[in-house]
Amino acid sequence: MLAPSTPYRVVVIGAGFAGSATAVQLLRAWQGGPLELTLLERTRDFGPGVAFSTPDPRHLLNVTAAGMSALPDAPRDFLDWLHARDATAHAGTFAPRLAYGAYLRELLAGAAARLPGVVTFQRRDDEALRIVDGRDERPATVVTRASGELTADAVVVAVGVNRPRTPPGAADGLLDHPGYVADPWDHARIAALARHERVLIVGSGLTMVDVAVTLGGEHDESPELIALSRRGVLPRAHRSTPPAHVTQFRPPLGPLTADRLAAHVEAAALAEVAAGGDWRSAIDGVRPHTQALWQALPLGEQARFLARHARRWEIHRHRMAPGVAARVRELRDSGRLSLRAGSLQRIEPLSDDAIEVAYRTETGVEQLQVGAVVNCTGPDPAPGADGDPLLSSLIEDRLGRAGPLGLGLDCGPDGELRDCDGHPSTRLFTLGALRRGQLWETTAVPEIRCQAADLGRLLAVRGAAVSAQRAVA
Structure with a gap:
């Protein structure tokens, strides 16, 4: 029998934007008993992740400061942070990505500094190698390279994107070549x-x-x-000044297909231009609907969209x-x-x-x-394709499976991982790029911050229930 003081234990694997935002949101939402939150990051840099760790000040965000808050309930958070450090910054500023990395570090540090007394928060420079799911009521175990084993009631896999796959035609010796x-x-x-x-x-x-x-x-x-x-x-490219308005998107009537959807969006963009507006207004109007549109497409039509239309969408969207x-x-x-x-x-x-x-x-x-x-061919979408030991072991141990069309990991509506038989886990979750097969458009801050907030609240509710059960056990 568990002692009343046994904490609810959450391990978040990966401390880039997705993992750090999840940790922050869980800490903000927590109202239960004892909580032990562990954030693992193998690069030793907590907050920025791959996307915002560049040291080059010429690498800029591709979204204005007004749209880059990490907190969906505080839309000015990043803008206010930036303006406090640069009086010339404004809502339309495209800030350096290294500045955004510093913002994420401070956001995480601030959340850690305001911990309630029942919460323990650890940041560990370590790499997760495998997850052993205890099933039933038993906790999971996260096997790490340096710390050994960590017990967890919930595990969040937030490892971000894979490295690119080896380009075609690579001859022997290329991968080890100094150039x-x-x-x-x-x-x-x-x-x-x-x-x-x-x-x-x-x-x-x-x-x-x-x-x-x-x-x-x-x-x-x-x-x-x-x-x-x-x-x-x-x-x-973005305009130096944003479009005057965002076009209201109306989905096409009738059965949805990849070709009809692409033609419909193109027609909306052309109509905007013909009316004296900007095509960007039409594209930006589609963005809030992309996940629902993706899920409405049959699997075969999703495959067709990826093959025929995805690249054209991406060069206009990103x-x-x-x-x-x-x-x-x-x-x-x-x-x-x-x-x-x-x-x-x-x-x-x-x-x-x-x-x-x-x-x-x-x-x-x-x-x-x-x-x-x-x-620079882009991240390989298949889980574990770049040799990541954690994602590879999830597949090998049948705790996870590839998402639709081989994109990311298969998961449920709350990001819960589905095992090899399609059963959703009660303690293993993911967010961000690894949900691409389910959501497709899920790699940018506006989407991930909402997923992190939802997951943080979900874990807080579950943790509070477990804490109450343990308090009376």
Whole structure:
């Protein structure tokens, strides 16, 4: 029998935005008995995560300060924090991402400083390797690299995105080549590539833009940068001033298909432009409805949307900050950055300072020689695809399964993990990018902050019930 003083134990794995926001929300919502909250982070940096850990001040948020509060019930929280440190900041400011990382660190530290007496909060520099689910009424166990085993009544898997998958055509020796960077968020490795005369960036999305801004530098001695992707197109840019209004979205009538949905959104954007407005107003009007639209599509239509329409949506939906777009334009105008459309055929090391690349275009196969290659093809959506031991073991131990279309993990409406048979867990949860198969649009702050608030409240309610039961046991 459990003693009355036994705390309700929650382990949150990952202390980037999703994990840190969940911890903050649980601490804010907690009204039960003793709580023991443990936040694990293998990078030793609690708060920023991959997205906001960049040290480069030229990397800007792609949402204005007014839309970046981590707290859905306090929409001005980040804006007020930023303005207190920069009097020139305003609602339309596209702040440096490193500033947002500092905001998240302070938000987490502030929540920890206001703990009620019944709460213990630990931040541990550690990596979770496996979860052993006790089933029934027994707690789960989180096996870690340094701490051994942690007992948990609830576990939140908030490990974020995978690293990109190895690009096609990678020859033997490429992965160990000093000029090949498999992790585009390894800032030290990226900065070291500035010594090369020519660098190939595989991909042309926002991660490529980050790499180009860093390697483009502020002088003419920076490398020649070549961005290669299947379509050779960049993300669109935000306006320096937001559109005057957001278009009210009306879903198409009749059965929903991927093609009809894409055509409907395009027609709305064109109608906005024809009326003298901005296409961004129409796209922004769709955003609050994207998760419901995704769930309304049959599985086959979701697959069709991913294959035929997703990239076009993404380049209009996930935009560059105006200042970043201006810098990319400068790099292109000066010839220091070029875009090429083609599919990779081969990437083969020739020497420590030379890599040969072959890619197919509409007119044939072209070749080029570069000093380095950076993989910016985007996160691999399959859980554990990059060798993460925790996600791999969840699948191997049958505690989790891949989400629809292989995107993230399968889960229920509250983010509860579904096991290999589809049964929802009562103690294992996730949020953010790992819910992509269920929600698709679930990687940005506005979506994740709401998931974190909902999950924090859910755990607080469950914890209070367990505390009451233990108090009378």
